[in-house]
Amino acid sequence: MKTLKIIIAKLLLSISLSAITFNSFSQETDYDFSDDKTGTTIYYNVTVDEFPLEVAITFGSYDFNSYSGVVTIPEKVIKDGWSYAVTSVWENAFAHSDKLAEVQLPENIKYIEDAAFMGCENLKTITPFNNIEEIGMIAFMNCSSLESISFGDKLTLIGDNAFDNCKSLKSISIKSVIPPTLIGSLGKTAPTIYVPKESVNSYKNSVGWNKLNILEITE
Numbered sequence: 001m002k003t004l005k006i007i008i009a010k011l012l013l014s015i016s017l018s019a020i021t022f023n024s025f026s027q028e029t030d031y032d033f034s035d036d037k038t039g040t041t042i043y044y045n046v047t048v049d050e051f052p053l054e055v056a057i058t059f060g061s062y063d064f065n066s067y068s069g070v071v072t073i074p075e076k077v078i079k080d081g082w083s084y085a086v087t088s089v090w091e092n093a094f095a096h097s098d099k100l101a102e103v104q105l106p107e108n109i110k111y112i113e114d115a116a117f118m119g120c121e122n123l124k125t126i127t128p129f130n131n132i133e134e135i136g137m138i139a140f141m142n143c144s145s146l147e148s149i150s151f152g153d154k155l156t157l158i159g160d161n162a163f164d165n166c167k168s169l170k171s172i173s174i175k176s177v178i179p180p181t182l183i184g185s186l187g188k189t190a191p192t193i194y195v196p197k198e199s200v201n202s203y204k205n206s207v208g209w210n211k212l213n214i215l216e217i218t219e
Contacts, residue, residue, distance in 0.1 A: 031058045033079050038072045045090055046079070053082055056113075058090035064119075068099035075106035089116040091136065098122060107131055112139050114159065121145060130154075135162050141187065144168060148191075151175065160184030163191070173217060182208030194218075 031043035032055075043066065048054035057073060060066040076083050088111035094100060096119040103117075103126045114136035117123060124145045130152035137159030140146065143166050150173040158180050163169055164187025173194040174180065179202055190212070195203050197216040203209040 030062065031060065034060070035074075035077050035079075037077075038074055040067065040069075040071050042067075042071070042073060042077075043093075044077060044079075044084070044086070046084065047088060053084040054087045055079075055084040056088040056090040056111075057086060057093045059093055059095065064092060064096040065098065067094055067097040067103075068101075070102040070104070071100065072104040073106055073109075075108050087111070089113060091115055092118070094123075095119055102126070105129070110134070110154075112136060114138060115141065117143055119143075128152075133157070135159055137161055137183070138164060138187075140166055142166070148172070153177065155180045157181045158183065158186070161187035163187050163189045165189065166191075175217070177202075179203045179206040179209050182206070184208070185211070 032046050034041050034043045043058045043060045044055040045058045047056045055077060073086055076085055085108050086106055087108050089109065091113040092115050094117045095115055098121045100120045100123050102124065105128060107130055110131055110133045112132060112135045116136060116139045118138055118141045120143050122145050123143050126149065129150060131154055132151050133154050134157045139159060139162045141161060141164040145168055146166050147168045148171045153175040155174055155176045160183045166189045169189050169191045171194060172191045175196060177196055177199050185208060192213045192215055194215055194217045200214055200216050203214045
């Protein structure tokens with residue numbers, strides 16, 4: 001019986017060490033593949049592995065701070081000979097990239113996930129957002145250099161504190177006729193919200209939006 005207990009103890013120890021090794025390795029990276037054809041190494045995770053194939057932009061390591069300068073994301077990327085559409089920005093994808101100045105996104109992008117651009121203190125420009133449907137919580141938190149941002153008419157949801165502590169943010173333009181669901185608030189920021197003329201009253205009477213300065217889009 002004593003021998004059996006020793007064998008079991010050794011087995012459990014071996015499993016524990018394997019788990020530690022696995023966790024340590026998994027903390028080093030969380031992407032499926034990378035591509036540098038745009039001049040910048042961009043990291044991707046496969047999100048849809050059936051046709052039509054899709055990927056999300058992600059980060060290079062758990063140190064974050066994976067991107068700098070001007071980053072251009074392609075509409076499609078090739079992996080193992082197959083073409084994948086780039087349709088979302090993974091959670092924490094650009095997080096804490098404090099040397100990132102500009103991100104040029106493809107029209108395919110539909111989802112900005114939680115904390116996707118959090119802590120990008122020098123990020124001034126992100127375009128375009130014409131087909132964005134959902135923005136995760138704290139998605140742009142602490143993007144203190146961002147002055148304005150515009151969304152198309154497909155936006156339906158904004159997560160809590162999505163623009164928290166965006167100190168320079170003066171305006172957000174949203175072309176959605178129906179006010180997107182605002183979970184909680186935009187955060188500690190007070191930008192002017194520009195919306196379609198026919199929707200001004202709807203925004204002014206919607207939960208969350210009714211606490212903000214709502215004006216019509218004039219452009």
